[in-house]
Structure formats: C-alpha cells, structure tokens
Amino acid sequence: MALQTHFDYRSPTRIVHGTGSRTQLADFLSEEKPLVVTDKGLVSAGVVDSVLDVLTRAGIDFVLYDGALPNPPARCVHAGERLYKKAQCTAIVAVGGGSPMDVAKMIGVVARHGGRIERYLGANKVPGVIPPLYCLATTYGTGSEVTPFAVLTNPKTQNKDPVISWHIAPLVGILDPELCAALPLSVGGPTGMDALTHAIESYTNLLANPITEGLALQAIGLIGANLRLACANDHEIRATENMLIASMLAGMAFSQTRLGNVHAMSHPAGAQYGIHHGLANAILLPYVMEFNLPARLEKFAQIAEALGADTSGMDLREAAQAAVDAVWELNGDLRIPTKLSAYGVKRAGIKRMSAAAMTSGNVTVNPRKTEQADIEALFSEAI
Numbered sequence: 001m002a003l004q005t006h007f008d009y010r011s012p013t014r015i016v017h018g019t020g021s022r023t024q025l026a027d028f029l030s031e032e033k034p035l036v037v038t039d040k041g042l043v044s045a046g047v048v049d050s051v052l053d054v055l056t057r058a059g060i061d062f063v064l065y066d067g068a069l070p071n072p073p074a075r076c077v078h079a080g081e082r083l084y085k086k087a088q089c090t091a092i093v094a095v096g097g098g099s100p101m102d103v104a105k106m107i108g109v110v111a112r113h114g115g116r117i118e119r120y121l122g123a124n125k126v127p128g129v130i131p132p133l134y135c136l137a138t139t140y141g142t143g144s145e146v147t148p149f150a151v152l153t154n155p156k157t158q159n160k161d162p163v164i165s166w167h168i169a170p171l172v173g174i175l176d177p178e179l180c181a182a183l184p185l186s187v188g189g190p191t192g193m194d195a196l197t198h199a200i201e202s203y204t205n206l207l208a209n210p211i212t213e214g215l216a217l218q219a220i221g222l223i224g225a226n227l228r229l230a231c232a233n234d235h236e237i238r239a240t241e242n243m244l245i246a247s248m249l250a251g252m253a254f255s256q257t258r259l260g261n262v263h264a265m266s267h268p269a270g271a272q273y274g275i276h277h278g279l280a281n282a283i284l285l286p287y288v289m290e291f292n293l294p295a296r297l298e299k300f301a302q303i304a305e306a307l308g309a310d311t312s313g314m315d316l317r318e319a320a321q322a323a324v325d326a327v328w329e330l331n332g333d334l335r336i337p338t339k340l341s342a343y344g345v346k347r348a349g350i351k352r353m354s355a356a357a358m359t360s361g362n363v364t365v366n367p368r369k370t371e372q373a374d375i376e377a378l379f380s381e382a383i
Helices: 021-028 040-044 049-057 074-086 098-113 185-204 210-232 237-257 261-273 277-295 297-306 316-333 347-357 361-365 372-382
Strands: 014-017 034-037 063-065 091-096 133-137 149-154 159-164 172-175
Touching: 014 021, 014 237, 021 049, 021 133, 021 172, 034 049, 034 074, 034 098, 063 074, 074 098, 074 149, 091 098, 098 133, 098 149, 098 159, 133 237, 149 261, 159 261, 172 237, 185 210, 185 237, 185 261, 185 277, 185 297, 185 316, 210 237, 210 297, 210 316, 261 277, 261 347, 261 361, 261 372, 277 297, 277 316, 277 372, 297 316, 347 372
Parallel strands: 014 172, 034 063, 034 091, 091 133, 133 172
Antiparallel strands: 149 159
C-alpha cells in the first residue's frame, strides 16, 4: 500500500525527441547567449562539436565550459558560474549525462541567486527560477533532463547531497539518439542500468501512484527490450531512441516519488570511493531487490514480465524472484561485475557508508522498513 492517499503530479519540461533533434536547439536560443556546460571527455570524443555546430551555423554566440566532473564537487559549479557571469551569458545548455546536467542546474542556481551552492542543499531552498536551461542527453541513464534534482558530492558529509527544487527543472530536454548511439558498453551498460534502477525503485516505493507506476513500468519494459541491443554495436538508432525515452520516463516517475535503498547506498559509495553512479546502482540493485521482495511480491512479478521473463506456471513468489534473476542476467550480459569491490569499495568503509545512507530521504520511502544494520548487511553482501 502506498504511503500517500493523494498526490500532486507535475512535469514542466518540454521534450523534443528524435534523430537530429539537436538542430532545434537553435530555435530556442535565437535571442540568448548560452553557457554550454559539458565535460572534457565529450569534447574530445567530438560529441559536443555536433551541438556547437548547430549554434555556430545559426549565428548564436556561446561560451564553452567543459569543467564538469563525475561525482561533481562544488568547485565545478563555481568555476562555471564565474565564466557565466564574466561572459554575460543569459541561458545555459547542458550536453552530457547526469554530471554535466547537474552542474548546469547548480550553476544556474548560484548565477541567479548568489552565494555558495552548499547554501541550497536540501529541499525547496532555491528561492526562484534559474536562467533558461536546455539539456541534451548523451547517455540513456539519469533522466536529469526532466528532474528537479541536482546532486553535489560533499566532502563534509562524505555523501552526495541533493538540491531539490522544481525551479531547477530544465525548460527543454532534447533526446537525440545520434548523440549517444555509439556509447561504449562500459558507459551504455551502467547508464542503462541506472535508468532501470530509477524505474524499479520508483515503481515499488511507498510514494508510487497510478501515474508514476504507469511511467515506471513502461520504462522497465522498454529497457528490458532495448538495453542489450542499444549496447551491442554503434548503429542501433531505434533501440537507442527507446532507451532515451525509457530514461526520460523513469526520470518523470522518480521526480514525483524519490527512489529507495539502492540510491541511498550508491551515493555514499560514489562520494567515498569514486565509483561511477550507474555502476554502483547496477551492482546494488539485485541485492536490494532481494531485500525488498517480501514487501512487493505482486509488483516484482509484474517487473519480471516487463523484463521479458516467462512467469507462466509460477506461483507469486517464484514470479517475483524471476525479476531479481532477470536483473542478474541483464548485468551479466552487460559485463557488469557482481561486487562493488571490483571498483575499490572496501569493507572497512561499510559503517561509514551505511551511516551516510541512513541520512537519505530515499530510505524513508523504500518499500521495506530499513535500519542501519540492514544497510550494513546489504553492503557486506555487495562488497
């Protein structure tokens, strides 16, 4: 049973989707001077050039900031803010996955409202709108192009702390599969599993409602049918389109519901050991699903079917268990290891990571009541 008996659904972002849709960016920026926020890897890979060319051909003046880092710290935000103000920019364009989009959102906050970004950590602390923000996804994972969240790696808390406000939701999200059709498996697999984690945690948590359930279950089905193919080679445009839609749908769902224990745990693992967010989620997901199974048998059975498992002839618990098995199988096909220790996460950090995880609001909406001892046990299994 859901925690709430009524809900408030909103989704303010305009979505533009389809092959070549990045060309429409110029239409939105005809009277703006944007700061283009991205990372050095995307610049060196030539992905950003395909966006900058659109602006150049349209005669739009812009400034490039490629200082976004994985698990971004505050210095990324404030360096971008200084450049935004120095260049007298009027809008922000994010090109990338979750980190560039999060950095872009936080640049917008401090550029418009001043002060240090740490001042805005938490819910509803952004006092008003930010400059117009346009996001172009280069991975099919975070859904950040439609969410009111930005995550900062905070050395003081040794965790990832969020800025939560509908004022930072992007004005426009552009989903062009040509920007991510050639993702290497090492990127496509974990980011796709990040989207699956968003969908599963939103679908099963205490704040799920009929709208978010529909969005999340559709996302799960699209991921089950398309993630392997999207990662198989550099030319699967249709599968990549479907993965971008799935990631966006999952983002729309968890924007309303938050997530669960997987994200509560992956954030301190990322902050303290630098493990990629999608990898941490992918590895932790089946362990947390096993823990949550008794609380959501019917929904897990539905997840199994959405992921393509044949549950005919199974009783309810067997069908629910098939969802966990399907995730293990998907991780295996994507060559994702089964343990966090493969990426340097240490057993010595379990107590510290677990304490940080318990401060997350995601624990409070997880479908099965969770104590710190439960988180410690889950980390112990996953390391």
